[in-house]
Amino acid sequence: MAQPSDKVDDRPQTRDSELVFRVVEDGGIRRGIRLEAIYWRVLREIAELRQKKIGALVGAILAEAPEEANTTAFLRVYCLRSALDMLAAEREVTDPSGIGNLVRASPAPAFALGLDKRLIAYNQSFLNYIQARFSHGETEPVNRDLRLALDVQLAVLAANLKANGNRPLEAGFTVGLGGRRLRGVLNALLAPAAGQSIMLCYVLP
Structure with missing residues (x-):
């Protein structure tokens, strides 16, 4: 022994x-x-x-x-x-409250998701991105019945990011509003948040 x-x-x-x-x-x-x-x-x-x-x-x-x-x-x-x-x-x-600053600092459309699929933060570019496709006179669709999902399970994506040293990984995503859908591609990485996993997502052109 x-x-x-x-x-x-x-x-x-x-x-x-x-x-x-x-x-x-x-x-x-x-x-x-x-x-x-x-x-x-x-x-x-x-x-x-x-x-x-x-x-x-x-x-x-x-x-x-x-x-x-x-x-x-x-x-x-x-x-x-x-x-x-x-x-x-x-x-x-x-501090998770500072994650919003990382998102807002991006010139490209960006948002942050919790592993519970909760939309934590988004920037003006992402708001413009959504409005250009869904608005039809609506001014703030992100604050309404917006649904956002990635093509891969968030827990799986988080595990893969941890395994590869948090190098950005490409993933597909879908935005839904009412009966309309929008598909896109983004780069994802884990935010430097203490105590929880938050996904930073940057929409690709």
Whole structure:
């Protein structure tokens, strides 16, 4: 029987919590610092994003520390705050309420669908696209008895997009209003929405 430490789920956390001693240098100043491996990983990623050496990053961080501050504690707090800031920024981008902005930014007809087939957002170009074919004097058909369906099941399309790295996939679609039907082709991909799957659909000419 495998020991608890041999479990796949346990190994990464065990490695991340191991204390690692490193000597970093900045401007001729050498510092020996002992931190958990996860903090060294965060510092390395921040340094790469800022195109700095890790020693220069550590030096810049500690230059802001009060004299009485504990070096390792200050670095841990910095890493945690940086991670929380990045998480907050990601949540802002992936908030479903922001999906409408991605749709509206498209110059081509575009809309967003939930996997429950609910029309979440559409842009003015899509409204014009529908009105040009269905309006006959009607001004806002999208807000009336509009039915929208893709030729492939949304759950299947979402699974295929996840499998191919979310590269856009072509799919047919049908728009129905009353007894009239309109067929078209679109490119679909998954929106960067946290906690749910939302399909971004861009109508092809």
